[in-house]
Amino acid sequence: MLPYIKLPNKSLRVNGQEIFSFLNTSDKNIDWTTVESFGEEWSKFNFFDDQEISQIGNDYFDIVDEVMLNHNSYVLDVGCGTGRWTKYVSGRAGFVEAIDPSQAVASAANLLKNEKNVRITQASVETIPFADNAFDFVFSLGVLHHIPDTFEAMQSCVKKVKIGGFFLVYLYYSLDNRGFLYKLLFQISNLFRVLISKLPQKLKAFVCDLIAFFIYLPFVLISRIVENIAFLKKFIEYIPLSYYRKVSFNVIRNDALDRMGTPLEQRFSKKEINDMLIRAGLTDIQFSHNAPYWHAVGKKN
Ligand SMILES: C[S@@+](CC[C@H](N)C(=O)[O-])C[C@H]1O[C@@H](n2cnc3c(N)ncnc32)[C@H](O)[C@@H]1O
Structure with missing residues (x-):
C-alpha cells in the first residue's frame, strides 16, 4: 500500500x-x-x-x-x-x-x-x-x-x-449531441432541480421518489416497448431517460435523487x-x- x-x-x-x-x-x-x-x-x-x-x-x-x-x-x-x-x-x-x-x-x-x-x-x-x-x-x-x-x-x-x-x-x-426538444425538457427539469435541491432531506427524497415513479418509469416503460419493436428500435436513443431501461428501480430512484436533489451540478x-x-x-x-x-x-x- x-x-x-x-x-x-x-x-x-x-x-x-x-x-x-x-x-x-x-x-x-x-x-x-x-x-x-x-x-x-x-x-x-x-x-x-x-x-x-x-x-x-x-x-x-x-x-x-x-x-x-x-x-x-x-x-x-x-x-x-x-x-x-x-x-x-x-x-x-x-x-x-x-x-x-x-x-x-x-x-x-x-x-x-x-x-x-x-x-x-x-x-x-x-x-x-x-x-x-x-x-x-x-x-x-x-x-x-x-x-x-x-x-x-x-x-x-x-x-x-x-x-x-x-x-x-x-x-x-451539456446535451450537445441532442436536439431542441430534448434540451428544452432538460431546461425545465433543471428549474425543478434548483428548487428541489433546497428542500429538507426527507422531503427531497420523497419528491425524488415521486419523480422516479411518475417521470422516469413511464419513459423507461416506453423505452422497453420500443426496444422490442424491430423497426422502432433504432430510435431508442432519442427517448429521454431510455438508458434506465436496463437498470433496476433502486438505481432509478438513486439517480433521480442524484439528478434532482444535488445543489451544484455543471x-x-x-x-x-x-x-x-x-x-x-x-x-x-x-x-x-x-x-x-x-x-x-x-x-x-
Ligand atoms: C454522484 S456521486 C458519484 C459517486 C460514485 N463515483 C458513483 O458513481 O457511484 C458524487 C460523489 O462526489 C463526491 N464529491 C463531492 N465533492 C467532492 C470533492 N471535492 N472531492 C472528491 N469527491 C467529491 C460526493 O461526496 C459524492 O460521493
Missing part, C-alpha cells in the same frame, strides 16, 4: 475498519452543501447488486482495455461514493485506493468489506493524501461536475497519474471536456460513443 503523504486529522471506525480522514475545512474547491447531500443520499442507497454493478460498470469502462487497467495496476477512485465502481474495478486491478469527502465512506466500508485489495480514505480531490505520479490508473465517475472548479479538480486527479498511466472521467454532458460539451483533458496534460483521448455521456479516457505523457 502507498504511504499517506501527510498525517490524518482523525479516524473513523466502521465495522472494525479504521478509515483515516484528511478533510480540511479550509479546502476551497469543494461545495460542502453538495457533499453533505451526498452523505445523506449514500446512507439511503448503499446496496447495489453485484450483477448490476458489473453491467453498469461495463458501460463506464467500455473504453478501458487491459493495457490501461490490469492486475498490476495501482488505482485511485476519486469521489467513490458507496464504492460501487471501486468494487467493479477491484476485480480487474492490483490495488484500489478509494477517496470521498462525505459520510459515504461508511457506506463504502460496508459494500467493500470483503475486498482485500481496497483501502477507503476520507478526503477531497483538492487534498488527495498520496504522492503525485503514483497511480497507473485514476478514475472519477460523476464527481467533478459537482465541484466548483471542475478543471482544477481534474488537474488534481491527473497529477496523481504516473507518466504513461491513464485517467478515466465521466462528466454530465455540464460540459464533448469539446470542452476534450480541451480540459488536453490542458490537464493528457493525450490519446478517447470518448465512448455510448451513454453515459460523456465518458472519456486519456494517457499522461
